Amino acid sequence: MADVPTPTQTPQRTRVNGGKEAATDKSAVTLPADADVLARAQAGDHQAFAQLYTLHKRRIYSLCLRMVGNVAEAEDLTQEAFLQLHRKIATFRGDSAFSTWLHRLAINVVLMQLRKKGLSLISLDEAMEPNPEEGPSRSFGAPDLMLTGAIDRLVLERAIADLPAGYRLIFILHDVEGFEHNEIASMLECSIGNSKSQLHKARLKLREALRMQNRQEARP
């Protein structure tokens, strides 16, 4: 079949806001042609499965990489996520968007890996409820330490990597990947309010970390 793209070909994407490409990917599986690809993959068509990989590989790999921060690990996790997809694809019933379902599957693979590495994560529920000691402190007053407009990218990336996994996951899904709270709630099987609350706490934690960095740099 000459017109079937191989999984190593890159689909055309529209980049929005310097990094967000959610709309392109998420709309992809709603087109009739893609619904057909999904149906064929569910029926065991290997070419169709390869097409699904081509459609979703970038977002799943990027999510894995952003969560674990290590290329080799991200490759392994992507591989595991798509192998799980291959095993479970027939069970997808269309209760949510396919990309949401696939993301949930990949997130579970990532969280399992984090658990293996010694983080006390057993389930998404626990990832969503970080230890109270890991939560941000309240921030009243102190306008003197307002962050400047330009945040050092490396410092912010390091601060994100240091977030508790649950906060990191919500922050990456919403602020980096561009998912909406209702989509995240569906992926993580939590309430929309919980998603909003966790994202807010994540941003507060990052602010604390960045202000700490500012204080250290300001010391003589």
Place this chain on the structure above:
Amino acid sequence: MNDDRSTLSCAEFQAKMAELIGSGEDLTLHPHLKDCEGCRALLADLQTIADAARQLFPSVEPPDEVWEHIESAIKQKN
């Protein structure tokens, strides 16, 4: 809790921030912020962080080997 938006304390305002931000409301117009420099600074910081996040972690393709490994594992299973 005090529900009068103009007389909210900082604690009350910050307790509502997650919901207010998540709802998409333009918080810069919130009455509490008119007179509260601290909460204005907090909101500006959170916005700066959210804006900066969009420039982070460029999306990347996995190397071709990942698909090769997936395909090989599927063939072995079959």
